[in-house]
Amino acid sequence: VSEHRAPPIEHALHAINAHWVTSALAAAVTHRVFEFLEQGPAVVHDVAVGCNIAERGARALLDALVGADLVVQSDGRYENTAIASSYFVEGKPLYLGQLARLSLQLMTRSGGFPDAIAAGHSEGSLSVKADMPQWAQLVLATAPFSLPVAYLAAKLLGLAERRSLEILDPGGGAGVFAISFLKENPRATATQLDWPSVNRVAREQAERNEVLDRFRTVDGDLFAYDYESAKYDLIIFSHMAHGLAPADNQRAFVLFRRALKPQGVLLINELLAELDGSVSPQALLSSARTFYATRDGAGYRYAEYREWLNAAGFRSIARHDTGTPTTLLVVQVD
Numbered sequence: 001v002s003e004h005r006a007p008p009i010e011h012a013l014h015a016i017n018a019h020w021v022t023s024a025l026a027a028a029v030t031h032r033v034f035e036f037l038e039q040g041p042a043v044v045h046d047v048a049v050g051c052n053i054a055e056r057g058a059r060a061l062l063d064a065l066v067g068a069d070l071v072v073q074s075d076g077r078y079e080n081t082a083i084a085s086s087y088f089v090e091g092k093p094l095y096l097g098q099l100a101r102l103s104l105q106l107m108t109r110s111g112g113f114p115d116a117i118a119a120g121h122s123e124g125s126l127s128v129k130a131d132m133p134q135w136a137q138l139v140l141a142t143a144p145f146s147l148p149v150a151y152l153a154a155k156l157l158g159l160a161e162r163r164s165l166e167i168l169d170p171g172g173g174a175g176v177f178a179i180s181f182l183k184e185n186p187r188a189t190a191t192q193l194d195w196p197s198v199n200r201v202a203r204e205q206a207e208r209n210e211v212l213d214r215f216r217t218v219d220g221d222l223f224a225y226d227y228e229s230a231k232y233d234l235i236i237f238s239h240m241a242h243g244l245a246p247a248d249n250q251r252a253f254v255l256f257r258r259a260l261k262p263q264g265v266l267l268i269n270e271l272l273a274e275l276d277g278s279v280s281p282q283a284l285l286s287s288a289r290t291f292y293a294t295r296d297g298a299g300y301r302y303a304e305y306r307e308w309l310n311a312a313g314f315r316s317i318a319r320h321d322t323g324t325p326t327t328l329l330v331v332q333v334d
């Protein structure tokens, strides 16, 4: 019968049960299970005692984590995989545990997703036009995500060799890009435009990285900022464009074009919704999150960026894969 030729049911169940991966991961992060296992392989009872959780809960959680490829088990002892060890043990530079917990929160609020799809918008999405307490939380949780990309961008742009470098980072968040670039080049200075609560977080990060003396923040809406013309060598726009409506991206690129010096660079770091296999499936999946969590945003295609950039007077655009779900666009004033 035709059912025998159907593709493996495993793939269908993977799609159906993906939310249990998020739930198990968030529970493990909450109860510091990966931190406990990082000390060495452990049996269920030891995990329950060490993490102060019920033994029944520990068993269910550990088995689910094996199913999710985050933990492996042999002879009754459970152990972190390399993924869990790199990304979910607090204190590691690429720690994404807070993002996992935020993902569970978003999941519990996304029951209305089918209705939102029909309506074209969701209730209670993050408004990018206001200072929301969630932003400060979100930018810290996502910061490790941008860290390797910022490092790659610094190398790509040869920032360490620049004699001087004036950087502007509209919507800089926790300041990952600007701070990485300031560390790369001791002659560089940076200005971040963001909401007050987020700028406070970024200044703390700058202080921790010993670059606060070259890191300035300006509180408020990036669209209301008085951009001085031909002032900046480099403008960063990272994880920003997908949250904005097309007209706002177009408007932002016009402002940036004017604010850049001749030969200046606009650096865009984004999740491109490319359907030709050139981006990670994670970039395409994030279109759903962007749709639900923002009022006007979308996963945009490279062709759309090119159109907005050309209309703003930019001609030279180079696209770089980052080895992560985001793509870098290096846009140069000619």
Ligand SMILES: C[S@@+](CC[C@H](N)C(=O)[O-])C[C@H]1O[C@@H](n2cnc3c(N)ncnc32)[C@H](O)[C@@H]1O
Residues within 6 Å of the ligand: 128, 129, 135, 139, 142, 143, 146, 170, 171, 172, 173, 174, 175, 176, 193, 194, 195, 198, 220, 221, 222, 223, 237, 238, 239, 240
């Ligand atoms: C998704 S985060 C990106 C943060 C950072 N650029 C990064 O790549 O990690 C978006 C940031 O833009 C800020 N933001 C959004 N709309 C803004 C606006 N109109 N004016 C200033 N900042 C804004 C938010 O507060 C938040 O810090």
